[in-house]
Amino acid sequence: MFYALKRILSAVPIAFAVSVVCFSLVQLAPGDPLSLVLPTDATQEIINATKLRYGLDQPVPIQYLYWLGNVLQGDLGTSIASGRPVASEITTALFYTLGLAIVASLIGVTLGVTFGLIAGYNVGNPLDKIVSAIAITGVSIPHYWLGIVLVVIFAVNLDMLPAMGAGPGGDMSLLDRLYFMVLPAVTLAAMPTGIVTRSVRALVAETLSRPFIPALKAKGLTDAQIFWHVFKNAAPTALAVIGVQLGYLTAGSILVETVFSWPGTGLMLNTAILQRDIPLLQGTILVLALFFVALNLVVDLLQPLFDPRIRRS
Template structure:
C-alpha cells in the first residue's frame, strides 16, 4: 500500500505542473489589467509603468511564471494585489467554511441518496419507484443557480424561516445559527450528487437482486427484505467510496457558484472575487489548492476502496 501511495503522489506532480502552466497562461491571456486597480486619473504614464514594474507585471510571462513557481517551492504563494495580504493567509482563513459546507453536502448526499436508491430498487416498478426516479432526474438536470434562487425566494423571502446570506448572524454565536445558514447552500451543492447516488444505488441494487447468491438465500428461507439489508446492501455500498472521490471536482466547482449566491465566506466566493479583480496570485493559489484537493480526494478514495474490498487491495 505504501508503494502504491508513493506512486500516486509522484504521478500527481506532473499533473500539478501542467495545471499550473495552463492556469497561469489563461490568466495572463485573459482581458483586463490588474494595474488599473492602482491607477488614479492624476498619474502620469511613467508612474503607471512604475506600478507595473513594482508588481512584476512588466516581465515576460515565462519569467513571471518561474518567479511564481520559485516562491511556491519556498512555501510563498505571494501577496494579494487587492488587499496586500499573504495569499496563504487569505486562503487558510476561508478553507474551514468551504470544508464545512462540502462536508455537510457530502453527508447529506450519501444518507439521502442511499436511502432513496434502496427504496426505489426495493419497490421497483411501483409508485414509490416512479416518484423517486422523477425527482432524481430533476436533481440531475436542474441548474444549481436556479435552484438556489427558488430556495431563497421560498424559505427566506416568503416564509422567512432560513437566512439567505452569510454563515453567521451578526451578534449570534451558536451552532444552531451556523446550521440554519448552512441548510440552503448545502442543499444546492448536494442536489445533483444526491440524484446521481440515488440512480446508481437503484441500478446496482436491482442488478444484485438478480445474482445467484440472492436466489440461494431466498431458497433457504430468508425473507427478501432480510436478504436485501443483510447481503445486497453491502455489495451495493462498496462502490460509493469511488463515487464520492469522483464527486469532489463537482463539489469544488459548485462551491464557486453556491458560495457567491449565498454570500458564503469560503474559498469559492474568494475565488470569484479574485477573478473579477484580476488578483493573479490569489487566483493561482486557489486554483492549485483546488487541484490538490481533487487529487488528494481521488487518492483517499482509491485507498479506502482497497481497504473495504480485498480484491482491489490484492491488486494494489
C-alpha cells in the same frame, strides 16, 4: 503497500499538470490586473515599478517558475486588491467553504444512498419511479435558480431562514452557524443527491440480479446478511462517485456562494475574476484543484478496503 505507493506517485504529475493549467488559464484571461491598483494617470516609471513588485515584468514561463517555486515554499503571493497574503485570504474563505461542503455532503450522501437503496430494491415499482423522478429533478435544476427560489420561499415569504451571509461571526454557536447554512447547503446538495441516488440505484439493482444472490438465499442467509453482500459489491464504485461529488461540492460552489453571499472560496473567486486579481485567482484555483486531486487519491486508497480485487490488479 505497493498499491498505495503507486497511487500516491501517480498523483504527483497530476498535481504538476494542475499547476500549469491553473497558471496558464489565468494568464490568458483578458484585462490588465494592474488597473486595480494603478491610477489612471500613472507614469511609466510607476507602472514598471508595480510590475516589478508583482513579478509581471518577466516573460510568462519565468513568471511560472518563480510562482511555482514560491508555491512549493507555501507562498501563494499577495493579493493585488487587498494587499494581503493570498494564503491568508484562502485560509479564511476555505474554512467557510469546507464547512458548507461538509454539511451539504452529509445531506447529499445520506439522502442519495438512502434513495438509491430504496429504488434499487424496488426496481420497476411506483416507489422506484418516484425516487428516480426526485433524482432527475435534483440533477436537472440549476443551482442558482434553486437557491433564488429557496430564498423567496423560506427567507422572504415565510421569514424562517436568513437569505444571505454567514452570520456576524465571533463566538457564534454551532447551531447559529447551521442556521445560516441551511439554505446554501440544501441548494448545494441537490445535484449530488440526484447523482448518488441514480448511481447507487444502478449498482444495487445490478448486484441483486447476479447469480450469487439466489445462492445466498438458498443457503439460508437473512435479508440483513444479503444486504451486507450487496453493500460490499456496490461500495467501491459508489465510493468513487461520492468522492467526485465531494470534490465538486468544494470546488464547484461559486454560483451557490454568490447567490447567498457566503464568504467562501466560490464568492472570493467570483470577486477575484471581476477584479482581475491574478495572484488570488491562481492561488485559489490551485488550492481547490489540489484538494480535488487529494480527495480522489483518498478515495483510491479507500476502495481496496471494500474490494481487495482492486489492490491485486
